[in-house]
Amino acid sequence: MVEIFLEGVAKSFLLNGTSLPVLDNVSLQVLEGEFVSLIGPSGCGKSTLFNIICGLTAPDRGRVLLGDQYGVPAGEVVAYMPQKDLLLPWRTVLDNVILARRAVGRDRIAVQHEARELMPLFGLAGFENCYPAELSGGMRQRAALMRTVLARRRVLLLDEPLGALDAITRTRMQQWLLKVWNNFKQAVLFVTHDIDEAIFLSDRVYVLTPRPARVCMHLPVRLPRPRRAELFTAPDFLALKRKIMCALQVK
Incomplete structure (x- = not known):
């Protein structure tokens, strides 16, 4: 089942009377029970995308489906x-x-x-x-x-929840987060700036360009679960990291 489906989503804001494009034709999906990450440069529009999914901001154009249906209130999903x-x-x-x-x-x-x-x-x-x-x-x-998990919704939107933590705490929290996700099996859409974190946690990764954001790469992460810290130095992990680093250099 598709929990989140975005197709051709675009959004601009007025800044001092001038239109500022933030999102440009963004399409993505999150399936039931999946862990999907969004990674991109600072200020590229990831939080705006979350606000659109939550219904806090309306897109200028494009389709947003939650729970595989039109018109489902975001708060229910x-x-x-x-x-x-x-x-x-x-x-x-x-x-x-x-x-x-x-x-x-x-x-x-x-x-x-x-x-x-x-x-x-x-x-x-x-x-x-x-x-x-x-x-x-x-x-x-x-x-x-x-508090977010206890809301008992089918999808969790996590906007850089580990970004403010020190490196040691962050690594421990990544492993703990996977344990919690495996326990509840809610679908997760996760925003991060950390390439290693995106690969380590995810089933799939969407890479966004600088603003106005568009998807420049959709990368399946076919690494075995459960995932452990030694995975960070595995050849398959490093190959995925190189692909994302190359994509992030796209202008």
Whole structure:
């Protein structure tokens, strides 16, 4: 089943009275249970693309289908995790992670029970009553991802969720993220600037050009799962990395 289908999507914005093209004829798809990454230069329009998928911004032209149908509200299909964790500082970890479920009227006691059972998987057991300021950067990102997963949507949109972490924490979080994805098997569309990260995590990678963004490469990643750190130096991994690096040099 196709969870996200974009065809010929284009978007421009007015800047000081002048049209600024951001997206140019972007087409892509994410299938059920897939992990798909978007990689491209800074400012090429990846976040704008996410906003279009979420229904926060309308495309100037092109088709957007969610759940293989027209007219399906984005909120019924996708859950969006932006770059910043956006945890509410006055709420505990437990109260933060259940926000999405509470916002749609779910019973507080029931969702709290569900969240407590998942705390060990997200590395947050024992921190349920802590506040965001008491957490490390990695723990805050895990809490933000838990909130997104608990929304129970078929597709997760993850916009550079690991970008602000140090290298050691980021590597650990990549392996942990795959563990969580394998547990829930939601489709994922993941934005990153890191080529290694895109290959390591993904089933497929879309490479975008500088603004106005268009797809210059669609690369299947046929590497075995589960994936481990030693994969970063494997010949097949390095061959994929060279292909993406060449594509990113396209003007």
